[in-house]
Amino acid sequence: MTTLKFTCMQCGTCCYEITEQPGSKRIPLYPEEVTKLISLSEKRGYNFQVIEDLVFPDIKNKKILVVTYKIILNNQNERCPFYQTKSGCSIHNEKPYACQAYPLSLIRIDAFNFKISIDPLCNFIIDNYDQLLNVDLDNLKIIFKDEFPKAEKFYRKNKRLQLKIRELEYEGKIEIPRELHIKDFNRYLNQWEREEIIVR
Numbered sequence: 303m304t305t306l307k308f309t310c311m312q313c314g315t316c317c318y319e320i321t322e323q324p325g326s327k328r329i330p331l332y333p334e335e336v337t338k339l340i341s342l343s344e345k346r347g348y349n350f351q352v353i354e355d356l357v358f359p360d361i362k363n364k365k366i367l368v369v370t371y372k373i374i375l376n377n378q379n380e381r382c383p384f385y386q387t388k389s390g391c392s393i394h395n396e397k398p399y400a401c402q403a404y405p406l407s408l409i410r411i412d413a414f415n416f417k418i419s420i421d422p423l424c425n426f427i428i429d430n431y432d433q434l435l436n437v438d439l440d441n442l443k444i445i446f447k448d449e450f451p452k453a454e455k456f457y458r459k460n461k462r463l464q465l466k467i468r469e470l471e472y473e474g475k476i477e478i479p480r481e482l483h484i485k486d487f488n489r490y491l492n493q494w495e496r497e498e499i500i501v502r
């Protein structure tokens with residue numbers, strides 16, 4: 303059994319731009335989280351903008367179903383607008399699911415399935431890479447004692463969303479193509495209205 307325990311180094315790396323895709327933060331935000339963060343940023347006078355992240359085209363209703371957004375980084379330091387240089391995250395009690403679970407994250411297995419994983423860009427993970435390389439689930443729960451239940455909460459939320467989409471498909475209310483040419487997808491993205499998929 304491992305003796306390793308996750309201790310955040312307070313380096314702030316996870317609140318900065320750490321994706322290969324410059325210009326947006328990787329953490330997924332659910333629509334209701336976006337609403338909450340917009341309201342908070344308006345009260346604080348922050349520049350907070352998001353772009354769509356996970357979306358599905360619904361060819362039955364000619365709509366784009368929006369499951370998650372991500373933060374656009376447009377400030378000088380390319381950091382989340384809620385990050386304070388001296389004190390770190392300024393919205394501890396309002397943190398999105400993804401931030402609560404970090405450095406655990408959900409990785410996509412396919413369009414509809416995810417699993418709990420470790421984000422390799424966290425500095426604690428980098429420093430302890432060898433010990434974490436082949437870690438099993440039991441040890442993962444020990445190392446990330448506080449974060450694992452939050453990752454499970456995040457996973458369950460994600461699962462409920464995927465189930466809702468499948469239920470809507472099963473009931474014939476929406477139709478998501480399993481194969482789609484990129485040109486058609488881009489055309490739909492440009493032309494169709496949005497509908498957010500929300501579960502509590």
Ligand code: SF4
Pocket residue numbers: 316317329382383384385386390391392393397398401
């Ligand atoms: S919400 Fe907080 S923890 Fe999440 S990226 Fe922003 S500053 Fe970091």
Ligand code: SF4
Pocket residue numbers: 309310311312313314315316317404405423424425426427
């Ligand atoms: S990158 Fe890892 S160690 Fe650094 S602040 Fe984020 S969670 Fe903590």
